[in-house]
Amino acid sequence: MAEGEDAAPKNPAEARLRARHFVVQALYQQQMNDTPGAALAAQFLAEQDFSQADRSYFQDAVLAIVKDLDVIDAHYASALDRSAASLDPVTRALLRLGSWELAERIDIPVRVVLDQCVTLAHRFGASESHRYINAVLDGVARRLRATEMAAAGKR
16 A cells, blocks of 8 residues: 555445535535535545545546536436526535436435435435435436436336
């Protein structure tokens, strides 16, 4: 193992959740000071303990989401019941993460995307934000992953 690298996390599912946790924090920070994706990822990788987090997933997510914010935001815009500009930064960060996973990471099942974003909404968001996150991402999933949703019996 090279110096500065973390040992592989013991639990891959927990490592991915921890990485998503850092992604949400990074996306929140990006909204506050418009930091470029590469600088943001480098800062988090240097300052946070990734020993039990999926470093690769974190880096891929931050770089891809920040690079294509307009595309990512368009995925969830039509599922909103208010203007995107009125969303608080935590909600926006969670919707960006979930929308990116639904659009670009078809290896991650819809139910996992929704569950993980709801879990993070409980951790970071307002008291009832998890319901809103779930409803919006469910709408995104119905559009982007219609076949998977139909196979799961969610029409």
